[in-house]
Amino acid sequence: MATWNNLDTLASYKKLAGLKNHVDIKEAMSGENGATRVAKYSAPMAEGLSFNYAAKQVDDTVLAALAELAEESQLADKFEELYNGAVINTGEKRLVLHHLARRQLGKDVVVDGVNKRDFYVSQQQKAADFANKVHAGEITNAAGEKFTTVVQIGIGGSDLGPRALYIALENWAKENGVAKMEAKFISNVDPDDAAAVLKSTDLAHALFIVVSKSGTTLETLTNEAFVKDALTKAGLNPANHMLAVTSETSPLAKSDDYLEAFFMDDFIGGRYSSSSAVGGVVLSLAFGPEIFARILNGAAEEDKLAANKNILENPDMLDALIGVYERNVQEYPSTAVLPYSQALSRFPAHLQQCDMESNGKSVNRFGEPVNYVTGPTIFGEPGTNGQHSFYQLLHQGTDIVPLQFVGFKNSQIGMDVVIEDSTSQQKLCANVAAQIVAFACGKKDENLNKNFEGGRPSSIIIGEQLTPESLGALLAHFENKIMFQGFLWNVNSFDQEGVQLGKILAKRVLAHDTDGALKSYSDLLNI
Numbered sequence: 001m002a003t004w005n006n007l008d009t010l011a012s013y014k015k016l017a018g019l020k021n022h023v024d025i026k027e028a029m030s031g032e033n034g035a036t037r038v039a040k041y042s043a044p045m046a047e048g049l050s051f052n053y054a055a056k057q058v059d060d061t062v063l064a065a066l067a068e069l070a071e072e073s074q075l076a077d078k079f080e081e082l083y084n085g086a087v088i089n090t091g092e093k094r095l096v097l098h099h100l101a102r103r104q105l106g107k108d109v110v111v112d113g114v115n116k117r118d119f120y121v122s123q124q125q126k127a128a129d130f131a132n133k134v135h136a137g138e139i140t141n142a143a144g145e146k147f148t149t150v151v152q153i154g155i156g157g158s159d160l161g162p163r164a165l166y167i168a169l170e171n172w173a174k175e176n177g178v179a180k181m182e183a184k185f186i187s188n189v190d191p192d193d194a195a196a197v198l199k200s201t202d203l204a205h206a207l208f209i210v211v212s213k214s215g216t217t218l219e220t221l222t223n224e225a226f227v228k229d230a231l232t233k234a235g236l237n238p239a240n241h242m243l244a245v246t247s248e249t250s251p252l253a254k255s256d257d258y259l260e261a262f263f264m265d266d267f268i269g270g271r272y273s274s275s276s277a278v279g280g281v282v283l284s285l286a287f288g289p290e291i292f293a294r295i296l297n298g299a300a301e302e303d304k305l306a307a308n309k310n311i312l313e314n315p316d317m318l319d320a321l322i323g324v325y326e327r328n329v330q331e332y333p334s335t336a337v338l339p340y341s342q343a344l345s346r347f348p349a350h351l352q353q354c355d356m357e358s359n360g361k362s363v364n365r366f367g368e369p370v371n372y373v374t375g376p377t378i379f380g381e382p383g384t385n386g387q388h389s390f391y392q393l394l395h396q397g398t399d400i401v402p403l404q405f406v407g408f409k410n411s412q413i414g415m416d417v418v419i420e421d422s423t424s425q426q427k428l429c430a431n432v433a434a435q436i437v438a439f440a441c442g443k444k445d446e447n448l449n450k451n452f453e454g455g456r457p458s459s460i461i462i463g464e465q466l467t468p469e470s471l472g473a474l475l476a477h478f479e480n481k482i483m484f485q486g487f488l489w490n491v492n493s494f495d496q497e498g499v500q501l502g503k504i505l506a507k508r509v510l511a512h513d514t515d516g517a518l519k520s521y522s523d524l525l526n527i
């Protein structure tokens with residue numbers, strides 16, 4: 001059994017802390033040194049991706065210290081315990097099994113006589129059969145006509161991951177002839193969200209999936225009622241159009257109001273649930289079950305790498321360790337995720353939840369306060385758009401923000417044009433290469449307003465093309481990185497008590513049970 005200790009009690013961490021500012025990234029990345037580093041500091045990921053960390057503040061000395069930290073904090077052992085079914089989610093006393101939804105990495109995990117791998121596979125199969133029947137016109141609306149649109153109703157983990165994955169493959173699927181149904185998403189309790197989606201949807205030919213692991217989320221239940229009302233007003237029977245994805249213990253699971261229900265369980269956290277029925281039903285309907293299976297395969301291949309004890313061959317662990325070095329030793333408060341791929345436009349939003357809801361903690365996994373900083377603020381936008389927005393601060397602001405670029409050699413659609421001797425894809429890639437060097441090396445200017453200090457670290461994940469497999473690998477990479485960082489900070493990355501207080505106060509406002517500031521704000525907002 002691995003032992004769980006606070007980061008600041010580890011000898012290897014104290015050694016690492018002595019390496020603050022050990023690498024001058026400006027100097028390291030300038031001239032031929034830079035070229036050597038770009039070739040040297042790269043780790044293969046699954047599905048043809050690679051993690052290049054040449055422009056991070058590491059060298060062989062820092063990497064050796066990170067390897068010692070990985071060893072002393074038993075990162076590989078903890079991952080092994082996790083995928084073999086240990087109660088890693090100490091706050092809720094639950095197993096953490098999202099990897100098992102992709103592939104079995106270790107032993108059989110059996111809970112109350114149920115083999116959990118079999119359970120996840122059975123739900124995938126159920127979703128696949130259902131999707132195939134919808135596509136074949138065997139499951140239709142009351143008029144016997146095919147469904148053409150699927151609308152997911154969910155919020156947080158029941159929205160962000162599946163939505164990001166759908167958007168990531170929407171154009172790829174059209175180009176590759178596997179686009180089966182258009183998918184749309186309703187998440188916000190803002191009535192304009194549901195109204196806008198409903199107004200642009202042919203209700204008679206739409207399936208709606210109510211996705212809520214708990215089955216109690218106010219926004220989702222409100223939007224479900226909103227949609228049912230619209231269906232009824234259109235003369236349609238909601239029971240012919242509504243599906244549910246929920247845990248077997250939730251109130252939704254007991255309802256007969258759905259055409260079909262698909263299940264997950266409490267061992268897959270909402271923000272890690274894209275690999276479960278939460279992502280599986282909508283993506284199987286949108287693209288076909290084979291494409292969803294390809295995403296899972298890509299993720300499973302990356303998970304396999306995450307089990308490697310050698311940090312130089314484990315890009316997920318290495319990325320996590322570098323992130324902790326940047327957060328705790330270099331004291332950088334945030335991290336930007338910058339995909340140079342329009343298809344990944346919602347990926348940073350998904351990672352915001354995944355990372356900040358997991359590691360935004362002030363107590364360790366035993367409920368005791370920690371004396372060091374934990375998860376950074378995560379934000380991001382696709383390049384090159386971000387360059388014309390917030391990169392000013394990243395280049396010349398007073399905070400140093402570590403950057404995580406993602407880039408692909410080829411576009412998804414392949415439609416392109418040569419303007420002034422280069423394609424748009426080449427321009428996109430040229431920009432990401434330029435940014436890495438600009439951030440690292442800067443540029444001296446006598447006019448301080450035009451001076452670039454440099455010394456701003458970044459990494460890049462490079463792939464051939466964004467496909468179901470590489471998307472799955474990318475998803476797993478970040479999930480695993482966040483998991484390893486949680487291990488290093490000794491926090492429980494799998495609960496989210498910090499979201500509860502706001503929910504309780506909102507209920508009080510709606511029940512007019514307020515006083516003090518809560519009453520004043522309620523009055524100001526006319527509630």
Ligand SMILES: O=P(O)(O)OC[C@H]1O[C@](O)(CO)[C@@H](O)[C@@H]1O
Pocket residue numbers: 155156157158211212213214215216217220270271357496499
């Ligand atoms: O799937 P559910 O249970 O509706 O929860 C939605 C989201 O709400 C949260 O619980 C936060 O309030 C997230 O952790 C979760 O992803």
